[in-house]
Amino acid sequence: MPTSIPVLIDTDPGVDDALALALALASPELSVRAVTTVAGNVDLATATANAAYLLRILAPDREIRLAQGFAQPLARELVTAEEVHGSDGLAGITSHDRWRRSSTESLDVPADAVDVIIEEVGTSAEPVTVIALGPLTNVAAALRRDLSAMRRAAAIVVMGGSLHAGGNVTPHAEFNFYVDPEAADLVLASGLPVIVTPLDVTHQLAVSDETVESRLLSLADPRGAFLGELIRRARAEQFTGRGGKLLLHDPAAVGTMLWPELFTMESHHLTVDCGDGDPRGAMRPTTDDDAGKGRTAAQVAVDVAADAVVSRIVERLVAGGDKSD
Ligand code: BDR
Ligand code: CA
Numbered sequence: 001m002p003t004s005i006p007v008l009i010d011t012d013p014g015v016d017d018a019l020a021l022a023l024a025l026a027s028p029e030l031s032v033r034a035v036t037t038v039a040g041n042v043d044l045a046t047a048t049a050n051a052a053y054l055l056r057i058l059a060p061d062r063e064i065r066l067a068q069g070f071a072q073p074l075a076r077e078l079v080t081a082e083e084v085h086g087s088d089g090l091a092g093i094t095s096h097d098r099w100r101r102s103s104t105e106s107l108d109v110p111a112d113a114v115d116v117i118i119e120e121v122g123t124s125a126e127p128v129t130v131i132a133l134g135p136l137t138n139v140a141a142a143l144r145r146d147l148s149a150m151r152r153a154a155a156i157v158v159m160g161g162s163l164h165a166g167g168n169v170t171p172h173a174e175f176n177f178y179v180d181p182e183a184a185d186l187v188l189a190s191g192l193p194v195i196v197t198p199l200d201v202t203h204q205l206a207v208s209d210e211t212v213e214s215r216l217l218s219l220a221d222p223r224g225a226f227l228g229e230l231i232r233r234a235r236a237e238q239f240t241g242r243g244g245k246l247l248l249h250d251p252a253a254v255g256t257m258l259w260p261e262l263f264t265m266e267s268h269h270l271t272v273d274c275g276d277g278d279p280r281g282a283m284r285p286t287t288d289d290d291a292g293k294g295r296t297a298a299q300v301a302v303d304v305a306a307d308a309v310v311s312r313i314v315e316r317l318v319a320g321g322d323k324s325d
Contacts, residue, residue, distance in 0.1 A: 004031040005129055005154070005257065008120050010069070010113070011250070012040030012134030013050040015085050015234045020133055020159075020250035021051075022227055023313055025059050026320025027258055033128060034065035034120050036113035040134035040179055041081045042089035044071035047134075049106040050089050057099070057226050058320075065120075068106070069113030069138035073180035081175060091233040099226060117142040122149025129154045129257065132187075133250040135176050136160070140183035143190050155193040159253040160184060161270070161283035162199040163300060173281030174199050177272050181281045185272040188283075194298040196270070197256055198283065201263065202249040204306040205313075207231060212314050219318065227317050251313050256301055259312060264303035269295045 007030050011017045024030050035055065037048045048068040055064055072078050088094040094101035110116075117138060121128045130153055132139050143150050160176035161184070167173040177184040188194060207213075213235070216228030235244045248255075256263050268285040286295075 004029055006031050006033050006124055006126050007129045007131050007257075008034045008036065008117060010036045010038055010117070010130060010132045010134060010138050011051060012038050012042065012047045013054060013089055014041040014047070014134070014250065015089075015091050015230060015246070016248060016250040017041070017133050018050070018054050018090060018230060019227070019248065019317070020254050021054055022058050022223070022320060023251045023254045023316055024131070026316045027254070029258055032059075032064055033124070034067070034116055036116055036138055037066075037068045038113070038134045038138045039071050039078050039080075040176065041085045043078065043080060044068055045106065046089050048109050049101060050094070052105045052109060053094065053101045056105075058223055065116060067110050067113040067116040070141065073135055073137050074140060074182045076180065079179050086237065091230060091237055093230050093233055096229065099229065113138050114141045114145060118146045118149045121153045122146065124152070127152060127154035129157055131157045131253055131257070133159050133253060135180035136183035136187045137180045140180070140186040143186060143192075147190070150190070151192065153192055155195055156187060157195045157197070157253050157257060158187065159197050159202070159250050161196055161272070163268075163283065163285070163302060165199040165203055167282070168199055170278065170280070172273070172279045174283070177283055178281030181272045181274045184281070184283070185274055188270045188272060188298060189295050191294060191296045193296065195256055196298050196300045197253040198300060201301045201304045202247055202252045204304055205248040205252050205310055206245040207235070207248065207310065207314070208245045210235075215318055223320055224318065248310065248313060252301075252304070252309070255309050255313060259309065262305040262309050263301045265299045266302045267297040268300050269297050270300070
């Protein structure tokens, strides 16, 4: 029996992506095998530089494979979210004196994320869970390229979509599904076990209390100080939340793996609107037999014990610096 679940994290950092990475790295239940980057919150080069920078700060003693993937969605122009995450994707922390991101940070990162996903999932003795925190472009491309290797995945855990909560980029669509609806639909139609963490849950999970950042900032461990400064900036700039609220979208997806008992799940056959009209990117349950055919029902988080999840995330981030592999 493995002592921890092997995971691969596909991400577009992103303030909340950074917190999700920190949470996964601080969690002994998970073993982060690889990180792959995708264009989304920021362009691919920035997302990749951010992922390299985050691994350097948050996992300085670990060798974690990093690869970059798609710079564009499968069939559309990229839409980014600098107005939410800042022009560097990380609320401006990368130009802070103590936490400066070097211009060479991502120079050596190979551009074979899709192959890395297929290899990690397809060759692991223990089934790997893919945690997808950005547009699903890389994951969908991996499914297209080698479905039989990808069938070895334990699950694909997705932050994305909205069941009844409305959208956050349009009235209908959540950002990750809006950016690459074709990829999201392909993943939901793949027949693999998919766990979806939509806005219905993530809108309930917010850091709005300044004691969180001050606790982190007071830690001697540089990782804690970094996360405290990141949260302080995100809340102060009001990039990621409204009225000083930082929403924990991507950490919630990691949370479904760590504390499933705190989430209420429903089973739904899901589709994503791939048109160009208003509903672009909207996620819908389907009862239609044809639309549902071949789609395994996804497990969708519809409710959450919000206070408990937020406090467990915070405690993990605070304790994270003490964890060693
Ligand atoms: C999702 O969109 C991004 O801005 C966040 O990082 C998260 O993955 C929330 O809709
Ligand atoms: Ca993200």
